[in-house]
Amino acid sequence: MIVWEIKKIVKSKITLIAIAVFILLTSTMAIIKPTLEDEIKYTNEQHETIVDKRSPIVIGKENFNKKIEALLEISKHNEKNSIEKNMVKDSKTKIENIKNNEYKEVNFWKVFSYRSTHPVASFFILVMIMLIVSNIYINEKISSVDNLILSSKNKFKCLYSKMFLAILIPVIFYSAYLGLEFLIGIIQYGTPINGNLQAFRIVDNFILLKGAPTILNYVLLKISVMYLVLISISLVIFLFSSTLNNSLTVISSGAIFIVLGKVCMLLKSLPSKLLIVLDKINYIDMLSYFDINIGMNWGNISIMGNNFDLINFSIGIVGLIILLSILIIIINFKKFITN
Secondary structure (H helix, E strand, O other), X not given: OHHHHHHHHHHOHHHHHHHHHHHHHHHHXXXXXXXXXXXXXXXXXXXXXXXXXXXXXXXXXXXXXXXXHHHHHHHOOOOOOHHHHHHHHHHHHHHHOOOOOOOOOOHHHHXXXXXXXXXXXXXXXXXXHHHHXXXXXXXXXXXXXXXXXXXXXXXXXXXXXXXXXXXXXXXHHHHHHHXXXXXXXXXXXXXXXXXOOEHHHOOOOHHHEOOOOEHHHHHHHHHHHHHXXXXXXHHHHHHHHHXXXXXXXXXXXXXXXXXXXXXXXXXXXXXHHHHHHHHHHOHXXXXXXXXXXXXXXXXXEEEOOEEEEHHHHHHHHHHHHHHHHHHHHHHHHHHHHHO
């Protein structure tokens, strides 16, 4: 069934638009990069970009030494605030776990990490997900095939294959994007090396970085969370697709769902703890500021006397959205069949 569903999508005109968006995405991201560890750039008072012309190795060593000095300075502090206490603890952990106390070339990993969760990439992938997932069930309604599906012997297989497709589409698009950017990164910066070194080497806001993860583990964490975020949005859009009557309404509802958390933050009358969670869990900020949230230390939140890491709690809510979406979709399927 799933193969048949994929074939239908491949043949649709919407897929051509999605492919065009994907090509635009990969070509755009191929020229976007952060300031590398062996570069120094800044803007002067005349708004001119000044580039340090010294040797990349010299600049790289200087930047690395500055990070080490900052970690040593933070590790000596005696703070009372929970976030600052964790920063001191994590700084000590990073210093204790440094395997090689000298600059190493990590340009590939910094660029790949930057591109893997960049807001521009997130936006384009969301557009592709909305275009295709919004039509998965709507097309059946428009062509009146939905009644045939619900009366057939394989109705459950057909319906569940559509739901599985809503999970598969973001995985396919994001995986294809990552694969192409990985290859482009190799062409631009060579074979990835030193992925076993600590992630603070490629992170700009390294003081907030939780613990002492390796570069590879840090990048994998970010990518894993991005998969969850995209899948959760895709399932909600499919839920709208199975209950609403046209794709435009589905896309509009999906857009409202994405911005809902950000809008709720404007309601200052909401409980302070809810506003704290919304600050990290709303999709707009989560996708726009991925690098300063995921894997970072933003303190704990107390729920019913239990302390939870704020970022992990937010990720857990994304997982809960996935489970609830699947549950509601299944309930809707059973209602369709009963009716």
